[in-house]
Amino acid sequence: MRHERGSTFIVVILVSAFLLTVGVALLTVTGAGPKAAGNIRNQNEAFSAAEAGFEAGRMAVEQNFLAGQWSSFSSAYLQDPTDIDLPLATNYFRKLTDEQILTALNPASNGVLFYDQPYVPTGGGQFDPRFTYTVFLIDPAAGGGISNPSEVLMVCIGVVRSGTRIIATSRLEILFGTVP
Numbered sequence: 001m002r003h004e005r006g007s008t009f010i011v012v013i014l015v016s017a018f019l020l021t022v023g024v025a026l027l028t029v030t031g032a033g034p035k036a037a038g039n040i041r042n043q044n045e046a047f048s049a050a051e052a053g054f055e056a057g058r059m060a061v062e063q064n065f066l067a068g069q070w071s072s073f074s075s076a077y078l079q080d081p082t083d084i085d086l087p088l089a090t091n092y093f094r095k096l097t098d099e100q101i102l103t104a105l106n107p108a109s110n111g112v113l114f115y116d117q118p119y120v121p122t123g124g125g126q127f128d129p130r131f132t133y134t135v136f137l138i139d140p141a142a143g144g145g146i147s148n149p150s151e152v153l154m155v156c157i158g159v160v161r162s163g164t165r166i167i168a169t170s171r172l173e174i175l176f177g178t179v180p
Contacts, residue, residue, distance in 0.1 A: 042160050042168035045131060049158025050172045052119045053133030057154050058176075060113045060135075072149035073177075077139040078111030085142035093138065098157045098169035102134060112136045116159070130161045140175055151177035 064070040081104045083089035093101055107115035113135040118127035133156060140153040153175050160168040 039168075043170065046158040046160045046168040046170035047172075049119065049131050049133045049160065050156045050170045051158070053114060053117070053135045053156035053158060054154065054172055054174060056117070056119070056133070057113050057135035057156060061137075061152075061154075073137065073139075073152040074147075074149035076111055076137050076152065077142075078109060078136045080106045080109040080111075085138045087143035092143075093155065098159070098171055099166055101157065102159070105134065105136065109136075111138075132159045132161070133157065134159070148177070151175065 061070075061076075064076070070076055078084060081091055084091055084093050084104070086092055087094070091104060096104065102116070105112060105115060115134050116132045117134070118129050118132050120128040120131045122128045135154060135156050138153040138155060139147055140151055141147040153173055156172040156174070158170045158172075159166055
């Protein structure tokens with residue numbers, strides 16, 4: 001009889017351990033879903049910010065040509081930081097993360113159309129600083145080949161922040177040119 005009580009106790013412990021393991025696994029799985037959904041939402045918002053930057057950049061380029069401020073892209077290419085458009089350079093823009101690019105850019109530099117520009121209205125003429133875009137122009141042939149002043153690579157970086165911390169970024173690179 002004593003022997004049977006001991007084996008029952010072991011069975012109860014094993015069943016309890018199994019149920020505890022299943023419970024912890026369920027908590028982990030159900031807890032990961034909302035976090036993954038939040039990450040996807042942040043990435044989508046960053047992509048939307050980059051798209052908004054592209055539209056604003058495209059309109060700014062058109063306005064510069066229509067106003068006669070530009071006759072080609074040669075004077076509009078980003079030059080600062082130095083060698084950001086050269087593939088063999090250590091600070092080539094495609095070797096850097098979006099955060100590194102934003103830190104390296106000089107907002108007043110020629111070639112930067114928009115820097116950390118908020119675009120989501122909150123009402124009363126204010127914009128939400130959590131959602132921003134940065135747009136700059138690169139010479140697409142800088143790393144080799146023949147530079148064509150009628151072509152430009154527009155780089156748009158969308159950013160989503162939580163306070164001052166960047167939680168998501170998205171980068172678009174669009175090659176376009178003028179009609180001769």
